[in-house]
Amino acid sequence: MSNNNEDYDFFEGEEYSEPIPDRRGAGARGGRGSGYAGSAAGVHSTGRRATKLKIDSPASKVLRRLALATGLLAVVAGASSATHEIAPYAIPFLTKVPGRYIAATAAVLIGITLMFVIGARATMPRNSTHGGVGGGGIVTIVLASACLVVGVAVGVLFPKGLILPDTDKAPVDSAVQMEQGIEQVAGKCEGGWIGLDTGGIPGVSTVQMCAKPRVAFVSFESETMASVGMAPIQSKISELLDQYSDNANAQGDWKLLTGKRWMVFGESNNISALQQQWGGDIVAIPGTGEGSDSSSADASTDGSTTTAG
Numbered sequence: 001m002s003n004n005n006e007d008y009d010f011f012e013g014e015e016y017s018e019p020i021p022d023r024r025g026a027g028a029r030g031g032r033g034s035g036y037a038g039s040a041a042g043v044h045s046t047g048r049r050a051t052k053l054k055i056d057s058p059a060s061k062v063l064r065r066l067a068l069a070t071g072l073l074a075v076v077a078g079a080s081s082a083t084h085e086i087a088p089y090a091i092p093f094l095t096k097v098p099g100r101y102i103a104a105t106a107a108v109l110i111g112i113t114l115m116f117v118i119g120a121r122a123t124m125p126r127n128s129t130h131g132g133v134g135g136g137g138i139v140t141i142v143l144a145s146a147c148l149v150v151g152v153a154v155g156v157l158f159p160k161g162l163i164l165p166d167t168d169k170a171p172v173d174s175a176v177q178m179e180q181g182i183e184q185v186a187g188k189c190e191g192g193w194i195g196l197d198t199g200g201i202p203g204v205s206t207v208q209m210c211a212k213p214r215v216a217f218v219s220f221e222s223e224t225m226a227s228v229g230m231a232p233i234q235s236k237i238s239e240l241l242d243q244y245s246d247n248a249n250a251q252g253d254w255k256l257l258t259g260k261r262w263m264v265f266g267e268s269n270n271i272s273a274l275q276q277q278w279g280g281d282i283v284a285i286p287g288t289g290e291g292s293d294s295s296s297a298d299a300s301t302d303g304s305t306t307t308a309g
Contacts, residue, residue: 059123064134067116071140074109078147081106085155087163099155106148113137113144167279168259172219175206178262185277186213186270199236201229214249215266226261237265238285256283 081102084094094102117134124133154162171177179193189210196216198204203225209216218233220226234256244250253268259280264271271282 057123057125060120060133063116063120063123064137067113067120067134067137068140070109070116071113071137071144074106074113074144075140075147077102077106077109078144078151081151082147082154083151085151085158086161088161089165090163099151103148103152103155106144106151110141110144110148113141117141170259170262170278170280172259172262175208175219178206178217178219179208179210181277182210182215182217182264182266182270182274185273186210186215186266189213189215201232203229213266213270215264215270217262217264220261223260226263230258230263233263234283234285241285254285256285257281258283 080091080094081099083090084097084099084102088099089095114137117137120134120137171181179189183189190212191210193208193210196207196209198207203221204218205221206219207216218229220229237254237256241250241254254265255268255271257264257266257271257275257278257280259278262280264274264280266274274280275282
């Protein structure tokens with residue numbers, strides 16, 4: 001009878017003494033081993049990638065710091081530009097500096113910062129990440145640009161600014177104080193102040209005149225009424241000067257000083273001095289000044305000729 005045992009040795013007539021290993025167990029163990037090896041390889045591979053991410057360039061570090069420094073300067077310049085356009089007198093040492101110069105400085109600093117940021121990113125190693133490189137410079141560029149846009153927009157739409165100091169210091173609510181303030185500059189009114197008729201101009205509260213020194217002032221009830229009444233009063237003064245152009249008392253360099261609710265008429269030197277005390281704007285009167293001086297010269301020439309004759 002034949003032996004069908006597959007483990008029977010044909011030549012020795014004995015069965016194998018060593019058991020055949022379980023292939024399923026070996027496969028499982030091999031699978032686990034390969035998994036461990038794969039995990040270890042993955043850890044080593046990840047470590048190599050992490051090492052590459054930390055690679056930096058000294059040149060990039062320097063450029064990033066320069067970008068942050070110039071960016072902060074750009075933010076300061078941009079904020080100064082916006083402040084100067086909104087409130088021209090808010091920063092005393094920038095009061096006389098044209099706003100376009102401040103805006104140009106901010107724009108140049110923004111451009112330099114942008115160049116440094118681009119340089120910092122370009123000098124990074126090829127295999128390293130560029131995320132976050134020059135982030136400080138980018139943030140300052142955004143802030144400086146926003147301030148610069150606000151400043152330019154306000155400067156174009158409101159050339160004189162939005163917030164202006166109140167330089168009108170005239171005591172317009174008291175006629176007596178107005179007279180005293182003018183006398184401090186022009187000298188005491190010898191003949192006393194004379195009240196005049198308002199001439200039918202609405203909104204006029206006071207009209208006072210002094211003959212020596214020759215000066216007069218007008219006060220209004222409100223700023224609205226002043227904006228309406230100043231133009232006809234100025235026209236009336238010009239007409240009177242033309243009408244009495246031959247009178248010696250009408251000769252001279254006459255000026256008007258106008259405020260929110262008042263206006264003063266007098267000689268140029270007194271008006272300039274009064275402006276230092278009360279503020280306001282000086283307005284030239286047509287037909288006075290050089291024209292009056294030439295008329296006086298002609299009159300004196302005619303007089304001397306007549307006397308000689």
